[in-house]
Amino acid sequence: MEPGEWERTLRASLGEAVVAVEPFAGTRGRVRFRAGRALDVFRTVHGAGFTHLSMVGAIDWVDHREVFYVVWSDAAKEYAILSTDVPADQPRVASATSVWPSANWHEREAWEMVDIQFEGHPDLRHLLMPDGYAFHPLLRSFKLHEPEELEVKVRHV
């Protein structure tokens, strides 16, 4: 299915929720949608045969953040990418766990790393970093640096 054709199909059911469907090599296309109507988009795409959610990722574009979803259709043997932009000061998007249960850990990771608030997530707590870790390492403002010199432990004889 061509991206243009798919865009028409999606627009017919979702209307203004879909911003654009861009061609993306190796996939059916990249659907840009509005974050406010995320759940409708998820349900429609899931209903269109994309039953398998592979990955949820987030990118910090400094002025805004992007959340993307990679989904797979067993019938069409094709990937599709869903992508939405959220403002950096209010990074909120509905959780996909009710549509694709496999989103659970991916969303936890995206929240932990890029600080995206997934509304309606059943269990949004730290996954990779220890509990109480205050930073979101994959934000562009988080810089890596040489570790500070720590004291070397010596065997006490």
Added chain:
Amino acid sequence: MTVTLYSVAQSIAQAILGAIASVLPPAGRGVASAPVVTGLAVLLFAAILLVASMLNTIVLIWFERKLLGRFMDRRGAMHVGFAGILQNFADGLKLARKDTVRPREADTLGFWTGPTAYLVTSLILFGILPVSSGWNSGVLPLSLLLALAIFSFAPLFIFVSAWSSNNKYSLMGGMRSAAQMIAYEVPLLLSVVAVVLVSGSFDLTTIVEQQQNYWYGGPLLLALIVFVAAMLAEMERIPFDLPEAEAELVEGWNTEYGGMLFAFFMLSDYVRALVGSYLVVLLFLGGWTMPTWVPSTLTSFPLAGIVWFMIKTYIVFGVFVWVRAALPRVRTDQLLRVGWNRMIPLALLSVVLAAGVVYAKCLPVFGCVPGLGG
């Protein structure tokens, strides 16, 4: 008269006491009297036995490691001593030097007495099981029963030490151990009943002497199989090593034990393995006797009985090692189900077969049962 270990001990005691008596004034000559000589001989015998059994056990561990290595396409211990024969001595010495850490919440009494009692009860068995003629004949007419009774003490002490370590893995290991050993006690004893039926005696020496030309392992093959399987479970070796199943329970009931107490556990395990192999040889493979068609030069040299006994023991243990190298571990419920649903009926069947052997007295291939008064 053939040279046995006891006669060696007796002559040593005779020599020592005789030497002492010759230098003492006449009033003290009584030290060389027969009861004193016998007493010292028994003590010497016990000391020799203890040391020899410990050494034997350590060599057994080496034997297993090397054999297991060969099964696995590698060499096993090579670095310490010739072909690594000193490896286990190094392990033992190292463990003796290490600290023994007692967890704060552990129960002191159980934590210390559990492993010790486990080792002691295992070592007592060496005093009961005869390994050559003239060992303790006539002294213990029920030596088989006594040995099996002491042998089945172990789960109690394992459970004591597991419970008192205050560790969840230890506790689960201890529970499994208790369940497993109780389940396998029954078929073990029933398969022994088959032997007792045929031999008509609870005295191990008598049982062995009857087997000179009639190894019970042949006609009582079913009992032998049941006995070996139950013995594998009693020794907690693969495929029945659930209590120390390394994959899920870290080290099973000895998770919290380190240092000398861990060495006790390790040693006791192999003492029990050795005792298990002893029992198989004694009950089914003719003990220290060899059939009369074996040339007498091979059976009449000094301590020949012990040598043959040890050769048989190591072959039996080699089979256990082979099983360990080739089989996966079973699950607890499967183990118990096999124990109660399969092993006990088989053991009962073996008793019936033994009764048949006693009734028929003479079988086509194996010949006639000795010692039935026929």
Added chain:
Amino acid sequence: MSASTPPSPTAAPAAGATASEIELPVIQAPAVPFVEIEALRSREFIPAAKEALTSMIQEQGQAKLIRPVFNWAGRNSLFPLHWGLACCAIEFAAAFGARWDAERFGVVPRSSPRQCDLLIVNGTVTWKVAHKLITLYEQMPEPKWVIAMGNCATGGGPFRTAYSVVPGVDKLVPVDVYIAGCPPRPEAMLDGILRLEDLIRTRKE
């Protein structure tokens, strides 16, 4: 070996004992009655003899007999903790495989830290696992050794600048031997263990 003979009450102080411990009362206070002096002397005899024996065992026996024997045992049976952290853990496992067979040197991995004397840190240590590593180290009974295997355990390796990685495990526990490599080959790991054996051979404690 003069210290081994029981010192007479008036003899010179036994080796190793401080002067205040064995200063005899008869010298300090000659006016004390004879019976009391005898009592004090006999009371003094036991600590002095004990001191002499202890020092003899410590200095002579341990140096010549006990320590070499135990060091021989300790270096020939190093039980590492069965713990895989990261990439080096695979090479750690390969060293126990048929081709390298670390059991030749008496190295047998044990799963419980209570039975181990060697902690091989085979991989990247993160801050999340740091306190667990320290706990495991402290659960191991003395004497114990630590090998930092690979670049990550030595100094953070390629992940040195990452926010979650400890830059070298020697910031957490004392390390005896460092093995370079990313990951070190099994030969290198065995070489590290043999070097640790050399270290134990010359140990004086």
Added chain:
Amino acid sequence: MSEMWINMGPQHPMTHGLWNLRVKIDGELIVDADPEMGYLHRGIEKISEDRHYNEVVTLMDRCCYVAGMSWEHLYILASEQALSIAPPERAEYIRTMADEFQRLGSHLMWYAAFVQDLGLMSPFLYGMRDRDLILDLFQSFTGARMTYEYMRVGGVRNDLPPGFTDRARKVMDWLVDRFREYDALCLGSDIFRKRCDGLGVLSQAQCVELGVTGPMLRSAGSSRDLRKDRPYSAYDRLEFDVARADAGDVTARYLVRMEEMRQSVRIVRQILDWLDTHPGPVMAERVPRWLGAPYAPIGREDYLLKRRYPKGVGFSAIEEPHGEAQAYVVNEGGEHPYRVKFRSPVFANLSAAKHYLVGYHVADIPPIMGSVDICVGECDR
């Protein structure tokens, strides 16, 4: 005391890595399970943002340490798409071959760890022994046993050494013989069947719902294999079958992985024949110097430095030994990738742990988790 939580990990012989399985047990029955990850989180995605494109390959090897080559392949495919560079055909074949070697190596490692969990002692050694042969092959053309740094944007680092194909054929023949021995040791044993049949069952619908991929999904009846469904590199030119089973239990996963190894041998033999007859370059021309490629055209080092490289986004998905891995590389025109995001199959397979553990016994945990084939490095990244 009826129910209790126990922590299996981070130091536990079952885990084969650095993670913690918290299970709630009632006696020996599992009531609840909650894997706790992150003990090996090394921030690979963050470090990648500070590295040149080819330097990220170094991290990929360490990301999944049992399937380093597959992860190199995954990342390189995405980077090439982001940078619009195409590799020559011979490089594609070599990559495919390396990928299949890696599948063999990873599955042999899995076999070794899995049988050890079941208490089988010797096959662990056999698996490690035969894996060493694969590593020897890797060593002969990449110079390393586990961390290869072999693939480059635009091709591979160097061609195969002379005589390589013959050695590889010998190893493949040896392995096919050994697979029979493995099957005899495992499937031939009643205890193995009794322990593994009907254990850790996950239906196909559950797998899809929970994002489970790879051999676990194929053992539940699906025939989804990206090598067939969405061919990359040279897979569309090779003949092989997708291994699948229906039961969805531990035995089925064992059967699928063993069959995959046989298919890998079949693929590798075809590639070796092709490589013998098709010499050629293994590195694309016109690769920008700052990518660090050794074969940049001489005299044209500044080929693309003078202008900014065109922006682009790359997405790749490959069938890694553990399942379906994906990479998403954002190129914003700089020397470093702007953002690199990976999808680890183990991450998804582990997140479903509760569904295939609850209801079984504590003694079943090691075989079930062993059949999942866990590599914590790629899961935590």
